[in-house]
Amino acid sequence: MRILALLLFFSLQAYAQDTTQHIIAGRSNALKQQEKPYVILISADGFRSDFSHKYEAKFLQSKEKSGVKASYMQASYPTLTFPNHYSIATGLYPAHHGLVDNTYLDVNSGQEYRMSNKKMVGEGKWYGGTPLWVLAEKQQMMAASFYWVASEANIQDTYPSYYYVYNEAIDIKTRIAQVKNWLSLPADKRPHLITFYFPEVDHDAHEFGPEDPRVQHSVQFVDQVIADLEAAVAPLGLPINFVFVSDHGMKEVDNVNTISKPAPLNTTAFQVPWGDALLHVYAKDSTKIDSTYQELKKDTRFTTFRLDETPAHWHYRKTDDRYNRLGDLLLVPKLPQVFNLSTRKTSKGKHGFDPLLPEMRASFQAWGPAIKSGLTLEGFENVNVYPFVAKILGLSYDPKSIDGKLQVLQKALR
Template identity: 70%
Template sequence: MRFVNYLFLGILLCFSSLGQDTTQIIQAGRINSKSQQSKPYVILISADGFRSDFSIKYGAKFLQSRTALGVKADAMIPSYPTLTFPNHYSIVTGLYPAHHGLVDNRYFDVNSGNEYSMGNKKMVAEGKWYGGTPLWVLAEQQGMLSASFYWVASEADIQGIRPSYFYTYNENIPIEQRIQAVKDWLSLPAEKRPHMITFYFPQVDHDAHEYGPEDPRVGDAVKWVDQSIAKLQAALDPLKLPINYVFVSDHGMTAVDTENTLKKPIVLDTTNFKVPSGDALLHVYTKNPAAVPRAIEELRKEKSFQTYLMDETPAHWHYRKADDRFNRLGDILLVPNHPSIFNFSPRKTSPGKHGYDNHHPDMQASFQAWGPAFKKGVTIPAFENVNVYPVIANILGLQVNESLIDGKLKELKPLLK
């Protein structure tokens, strides 16, 4: 069974973690202010790639049981582009990607001349790449401790602040140890106990990429995540704390055409253009503006993808030059028509992908929440993920200047008691 495989994998990873950074990092000297010690707790849980229908489709029994005990959305609309780094950061900042700066998993920063990549461990820990104020930074600024068992940017010194307790991202720590770490955090004395906690699962995304979203192995990953969340709550229930659980995903997943992948158009030569690798979208950065008119003319002859100048992209993406607060969007954007996909690698592309239009049904993410702050048995229509930020801040009693974010408390406040 898949569950046995995951357990075996956990044992192997435990041995292979020798030499990997699996130690907890603690910011010394921090305490909750007196006024924050009586506040509720929020555990924000993300299952990467957990499409909005996966809970029902693959029989996530624990999450299904939470529907009657909390609130659920038909779907959560991810921000564009529907990729991991931009959306995890949108959830915790209440900002669209072009507003917080993580415009892609990989992009060119025009001002510095550097190329950001989610795979560069040194780079992802540098606060200069991240705009906005993540929930853990907001909490720490207001005298409330936070903790993270992984989240995009949780290792970075954003505004000079990291969570009070966190781990450097790796997939080598078994789930039992991760759950125990959260229990240990919440068992600390009140002045040392974190109230804002993030917790991340990569398994569904990994398997949906590798096998495609319809493969039974994705169902096994969904069930494993579901059972792990059940174990997490079972471990924390004896603490008798007012814990609120918010379960989200960053995006959905779709099957793509792996046989007829798109290559980089010939007209985008390296003399005139810089094109970081991508699949469901390509940013084209211009070295020579004089080459743009001819390139646009040639690109628009292609019918397998859409070609946009950056003042022409769909309004619901919030992804135009006017939105580009950090000068990181390309000058031209190429977007394949689903199920087409770009592939610059000589290897065959994986059958599961995301990154497409955020209103595409297969790109829709999940949202559920339960705990003392939430009403019971409430289901709502789809909403944008930037609205998660103000509702979590509200539960924690943190002050937010809504003029500085894209999310609005009024969108989800009806879910609260």
């Protein structure tokens, strides 16, 4: 009876996930867009810059000879999943596009955004900037998404023409087949931009730590799927360019001697959303900020910042805070310690720390007919992927509206 109950529970959980393809009716590619190249933008969450060689990702290694590879890609601060996927998609730093953390307070509305809240994730009001799929659709170039942060949200009254709400119930063979189906559509209905996302490396590196052999298995899984995806679409004979990225790296931390919420942060005066690599402290009573700041500075387990004190390369100061979403104070743990605001033991692998740390470095590779062969690039910031992809697709944008610069990756283009 217990086994039957468990089976029923898990089947209901799977059933509750939205696994349907969402199609926006009435869309088509403009005639001038039908001759443009194609880009499949692939992200492997947590795929640190050294993982392809450290864990023998043979296919990705082989593509270094026929494409370009960066020694690393620098993530944006904080080096977390939601902010960085959206920085790659918009060419903006997190404080400039508004998705400043995985969890944060929108001071103007008083609402607390959480990446675990599916309803919030699907609301366009949280996302500033113009993500690549919106840029494409507004220029009558169709886009598709098999997952990407914010791709299931109505941003500027626009969704990708074809998209899936994020879930982990759809098997990988079905996902590959769907990409091939999209690219097999007639020219007027065929998406030229496709996003594709893998969670596996991040899951395993969190749970077991980035040095665990099980991370090698997940890295090689991603590697094989990308090889299978390329093989599946190759017979179509289309000018498809592959851009492989990750959002951040991963670091092993002390998950035993963690830091609980500091005593001065009482709930009557402050709101502190969940965090482990960073805590935002929002004052309910602004008269308490200065005295609490002085108290927090005495605790040497973490660094306490006012918003005019954060490192310049974070782009995370009050002057950057376009949506009024950064905390009045920011607390950053001194590694290897991290915060733990719950009663449960936290994971062994973490990210979210200073992007200059080697362990936070992300990956970048690209190959295809628009891309040079055998070129190694120096490290660069992830906001520069946006103009690179837009250039391949022949999409126009206002260079002043983004933080990324085309000249950073111009040398990688044929």
